[in-house]
Amino acid sequence: MNDLVRSDARPPVVDLANFEQRKSQIRQQLMDAATVKGFFYITGHGIPEDLISAAWRTSERFFQQPDDAKQALPKVNWAKAEVIGFERNNLNDGTIHESMMTSYEVHDRMKAAWPQEGLVPGFRDTTLSFMEAMQPVVQRILSCFAEALGFPPNFFDETIDVSTADNRTFLQYHKYPSVEGMRWKPATNRITAHTDESLITLLYTSPSSVGLELAAGSDGAAVEGVGDGLHRVENWTPCPPLPGCITVNIGDPLQLWSDGLLKSNFHRVRMPHPDEPQGNRYSIGYFVWPRLHDKIQGKRGVYPSTTMAKYMEKKGKNFADSFSPDIATYEAQQEYSFGLAANSIAVT
Numbered sequence: 532m533n534d535l536v537r538s539d540a541r542p543p544v545v546d547l548a549n550f551e552q553r554k555s556q557i558r559q560q561l562m563d564a565a566t567v568k569g570f571f572y573i574t575g576h577g578i579p580e581d582l583i584s585a586a587w588r589t590s591e592r593f594f595q596q597p598d599d600a601k602q603a604l605p606k607v608n609w610a611k612a613e614v615i616g617f618e619r620n621n622l623n624d625g626t627i628h629e630s631m632m633t634s635y636e637v638h639d640r641m642k643a644a645w646p647q648e649g650l651v652p653g654f655r656d657t658t659l660s661f662m663e664a665m666q667p668v669v670q671r672i673l674s675c676f677a678e679a680l681g682f683p684p685n686f687f688d689e690t691i692d693v694s695t696a697d698n699r700t701f702l703q704y705h706k707y708p709s710v711e712g713m714r715w716k717p718a719t720n721r722i723t724a725h726t727d728e729s730l731i732t733l734l735y736t737s738p739s740s741v742g743l744e745l746a747a748g749s750d751g752a753a754v755e756g757v758g759d760g761l762h763r764v765e766n767w768t769p770c771p772p773l774p775g776c777i778t779v780n781i782g783d784p785l786q787l788w789s790d791g792l793l794k795s796n797f798h799r800v801r802m803p804h805p806d807e808p809q810g811n812r813y814s815i816g817y818f819v820w821p822r823l824h825d826k827i828q829g830k831r832g833v834y835p836s837t838t839m840a841k842y843m844e845k846k847g848k849n850f851a852d853s854f855s856p857d858i859a860t861y862e863a864q865q866e867y868s869f870g871l872a873a874n875s876i877a878v879t
């Protein structure tokens with residue numbers, strides 16, 4: 532683990548435009564960001580604006596649906612890495628939100644898990660087109676990391692191939708309910724500090740979606756003691772929404788594959804400050820996974836070799852447990868219960 536980086540500076544913006552001509556410069560900028568903050572913003576990515584807008588409309592329509600329609604959808608099974616379906620979390624999980632996760636249609640269960648066309652028209656087509664549009668961007672970013680790590684540029688291409696059942700890359704529509712007029716203890720978060728289980732994550736936050744923060748120097752989740760790094764966090768760096776930019780962060784498998792060079796840092800979504808928007812908060816995450824059975828091993832062998840399947844077996848058995856359960860903030864959160872139906876956080 533590296534020393535804590537005391538900096539409030541938000542992560543840098545990396546422009547991916549004219550990628551082939553500017554690749555060495557882009558690679559350097561990505562490495563500078565990924566080896567310290569583990570977070571950066573991208574622009575010039577080429578994902579069509581109308582597709583992004585369509586995804587936001589889909590998210591809005593989805594979350595407007597009645598509770599029972601959403602609850603009737605399939606549930607995510609983390610232990611089996613079947614990452615598709617509806618999930619509702621309350622503070623006992625360290626997270627206050629509802630979300631819909633969708634994978635590629637790589638096996639029958641996933642084909643059958645879409646919300647019915649009548650529920651949210653175009654949900655499947657929009658979501659799949661949006662996911663597909665992100666793949667080339669992911670590929671470009673990963674080719675930079677591959678080169679910088681001494682692998683061939685196409686090193687990650689096969690493992691992120693979303694056409695096989697072994698790949699569980701997914702998209703997650705998030706809704707964090709409004710906290711308008713509510714009180715909570717200082718340590719409460721909308722999503723508690725965690726690291727991502729993806730190679731990398733592309734995150735879209737709406738302009739009013741404040742609260743995302745990262746802890747540079749807090750990595751360590753990639754190894755056994757999940758949460759160890761968190762005890763050392765003294766400084767959270769804000770990661771606010773930037774117009775036209777996508778937020779990207781490194782996840783645990785890429786930290787493993789890079790011998791710890793690329794940082795899978797803890798991040799959280801804190802509650803809004805009084806002068807910030809208090810209403811519903813929305814975000815969309817695209818979680819890029821390596822295939823479940825590909826060997827994950829850095830060039831220098833800093834970490835024992837593993838696979839995504841093994842990693843998920845450990846982390847995914849009880850996914851909530853991987854959310855740093857032993858920290859003081861988490862205990863504080865446990866004192867609350869979450870009444871999603873009333874859209875309120877009840878102070879008990």
Ligand SMILES: O=C(O)CCC(=O)C(=O)O
Pocket residue numbers: 703705722727734736743798799800813814816
């Ligand atoms: O909603 C956000 O801004 C962050 C969500 C996140 O960290 C996650 O889903 O892993």
Ligand SMILES: [Fe+2]
Pocket residue numbers: 725726727798
């Ligand atoms: Fe995350």
